[in-house]
Amino acid sequence: MGNLMARLRRIPLAWQVGLLALAILLPLPLNDYYRAVLWRTGIYAILGLSLNIIVGYAGLFQLGHAAFYALGAYTSALLNLHFHIPLVLTWPISILVAAFFGYLISRPILHLRGDYLCIVTIAFGEVVRLALVNNIFGITGGANGLSGIDQTVLFGLTLRTPLHHYYLVLFFLVLTLFAVRRLENSRLGRAWMYVREDETAAEAMGIDTTWAKLLAFVLGSGWAGLAGALYVARIPVVSPDLARFIESVVMFCIVVLGGTGSIPGVFVGTLGMITLPEIFRFLKTWRDAWMGVAMVAMMIARPEGLWPSRRIRMEIREEE
């Protein structure tokens, strides 16, 4: 397309192939612990990319994203436990359930702006967590959560090792990347950008801002549901901890740290928020302290994130 900005941001094909090859080969020389770390990185990268649709593209503050992650995980777990549906078949249902809740919660609050929206999403996240803790309808298992979920069987192959699960997540991550990139450079993606840049002007130009924001919310939430289902695929135990507020904060940081609205930024953010802390586990509690210091320093030095999209950098730097 004649979209210059998009062309500038496009990573060359050789790089794309190289990165994919790296992602495929990287876990092979590593032990199972680090393979699991990579798996976790993949899950959070998917979560980051899904949240990036809401926060980065549409510019809506969403600090309750973990709720949809948990909804996806619980949907998958419950369907498997009660109806013995193979995990693979529960994935689409997880997406739909999370997306449905995304629709339900966002529909009445979309006219709220900025911080007000943020408060509502925090509240929703807590509602979901407390509902799970309090064993709602007697099916969620309370604070202990659910266990005894089947192993994932994919085309007759039982996924047992962290390596299997890593490749499963990698597959969905590539799929997510592909979809998100195309969304970004489409009519819908532009509509999100118009809304983010100037909502009043966007409305006046005939863009249904409710439609745009609703789609951002529904797509983002649904995709977080998939991440939840992928979590269950490896970890046969789900607990309300998945919906903790800190989880939402981590996801939010992944998006903001790397650079809001930037796809490479999400990966940088995931490395910073998930992979590095995991590698530096031996530092124990000091780890969190340094994390905090690093974030403060970064927000002073590079408020636009580590690998920002060009557009967002301009938006942020301009205000100075």
Add this chain to the structure above:
Amino acid sequence: MALLEIRNLTKQFGGLTAVDHVTFSLDQGEILGLIGPNGAGKTTIFNLITGIYAPTEGEIFFNGHRIAHPPLGARKFVTPVWWLQWVPARSVRERWDGLRTLRPHEITELGIARTFQTIRLFKNMTVLENVMAGVHHRTRAGVWGAIFRSPAQQKEEAFIVREAEQYIRFMGLSDYRDELAKNLPYGHQRRLEIARALAARPRLLILDEPAAGLNEQETLELMDLIRQIRDSGITILLIEHDMKVVMGICERIVVLDYGKKIAEGPPEEVQRNPRVIQAYLGEEEV
């Protein structure tokens, strides 16, 4: 029949009456100027027409549609209809739509596009992308089209670019196609706003002080452009402080003062109207 009809329009902000029972109408193919001292309520009327505000009283009709009326307000909770907004079924939605006021984008779809007094471009997007915003409501592609790049979506994208380029050319901005909107000189930003509005293919174009901040030469070019736009069949309603522009291109003028309409007529007549002179120059000391 009048294209735009404003009846008894009133807007109160708390105790302040910004627009006070204003009535006027606009015929197809006309250039109507809306003038008045600062704070007379001109921009408020624009915001009422484009659905950014809902009127306290009165109605606006456009091309047979009632585009503005007082909102349901507290009544919507008395008559229990508010939950209808969640129902996706069309028949139910229409019942809700009949009760609620139109949203700005729906008014744009009916054929009213506008520019803003303080330029409101998408600053960090290119000129092309800005104008593409105007084409948005004439196209349909959604999530599936974007992800699967269906042939229909590809065709539509090409259509959007083609349409946008046409209006960029018309406003003389071809050289700046891929430039970021905020890097354009001021006069070009004003033009870009008009190009973006035209891309929405309106029947009525509303210009809020299009000549503000322009130099002599640019103002003359703008007047010429506005005439061209009118000649292409678009009705124009404009607010302007530059009397040269107003007197030069408007066929009819409506004068507001403290939210009230104090005069209406052709430029020469309005210019001589003692109430207008008084509003602009103040009470004469005796």
